[in-house]
Amino acid sequence: MSIITGRRAVLGIYAEAARRGWTLPCFCSENLTTTEAVLAAASRRGKDLGVPDAPIILALTCRYPHRTQAAFYTHTREWDVGLRLFMADLGVLAGPGGPYEELRVMVHLDHIQFDDDAELLKWDLGQFSSIMFDASSRPFAENMELTASFVRDRGSELVVEGACDEIVDATGAERGEPTSGARAQEYVERTGADLIVANLGTEHRASAKDLRYLGDEARRIKERIGTKVVLHGASSVPGDKIARLFDDGVCKVNLWTALERDTSPALLRDMVTNAAKVGGPGLASDLLSEGLLGPLSDAASKASLDYFTTTYRQSLVYREMTKIAAFYLDLWYR
Ligand SMILES: [Zn+2]
Known part of the structure; x- marks a missing residue:
């Protein structure tokens, strides 16, 4: 239509x-x-x-x-x-x-x-x-x-x-x-x-x-x-x-x-968790020693195409936004 x-x-x-x-x-x-x-x-x-x-x-x-x-x-x-x-x-x-x-x-x-x-x-x-x-x-x-x-x-x-x-x-x-x-x-x-x-x-x-x-x-x-x-x-x-x-x-x-507002937290959490894959192990260990990352963040992996591309960031945003839009559609379309 x-x-x-x-x-x-x-x-x-x-x-x-x-x-x-x-x-x-x-x-x-x-x-x-x-x-x-x-x-x-x-x-x-x-x-x-x-x-x-x-x-x-x-x-x-x-x-x-x-x-x-x-x-x-x-x-x-x-x-x-x-x-x-x-x-x-x-x-x-x-x-x-x-x-x-x-x-x-x-x-x-x-x-x-x-x-x-x-x-x-x-x-x-x-x-x-x-x-x-x-x-x-x-x-x-x-x-x-x-x-x-x-x-x-x-x-x-x-x-x-x-x-x-x-x-x-x-x-x-x-x-x-x-x-x-x-x-x-x-x-x-x-x-x-x-x-x-x-x-x-x-x-x-x-x-x-x-x-x-x-x-x-x-x-x-x-x-x-x-x-x-x-x-x-x-x-x-x-x-x-x-x-x-x-x-x-x-x-x-x-x-x-x-x-x-409700998408950014998911992106932040994912990037912090996979820090080395996003920014490379050098940056991740620096952030770890500066106290900006914690022991559960990945600071050792190699940088990965699956994580440092715009596609990665946008896919995460897309997934979260789809869920949020679905939440409201479920409320109002019954
Ligand atoms: Zn308005």
Whole structure:
């Protein structure tokens, strides 16, 4: 089926997911390894459930100041080069004849800034499935005005996710109020956005899994606007607290931090364990004598192609990311 575009077709998939009681996961990616891991996990979950054409959303941010993912996609650090390569990767992997062609892949543009991303906003947006139009840095009334005008101009080309409230960054000092039902309703009515991002207690890039997801608030929003809420910052709360999101009116979750945060420890452990194979016995014995490695690290073996290549590092990352994506798919596709 490959990449699904067009507002009607994309909303059709949301309607189908709703019939199944599924929350759609939207995984952000800033490299090919992540992109491939998400596709592999979705394909496996779809086959396990007897839905080989399972839907899956892949996303990236462009000039979002907290994380410019399209820029990170290549070492040129040019967002437009990265975005075009991301689309090309998806075209090969999930397009006709590709290994994941059976999936229904939706491409989401995440946290697109109403001002910094002005250049992207002039592109043909019909090649993407959905966009998060982010004017949440502006006061509420202006945010609604800007979003309403975007929905009027471009809303027929793709699904629009509006940013009702800002999701704060764990590294910053600001903290916002949770989104109320009344505010969510006003936002949807005034802007015409298809989906809205609400503040439900989660944070971006929180490294301690100690935040609370506010399910009661989510259900109060659902009573007013139906199942239209998108949850961001899901990596900041434990999985068991966000297992029944669909019942709370959450139709989509944008997720990225966990993919990267929970992969690095596995890579570090493997490299420390196999230090000599990765860096050669000379470096490994130096690190051992400096106290950076311990007695259980391999400091004697010869350097090995199976360990010092980029392929080794990426395979490990790929394996871990596939497991993490599978964890969330198991939660939300039942
Ligand atoms: Zn976000």
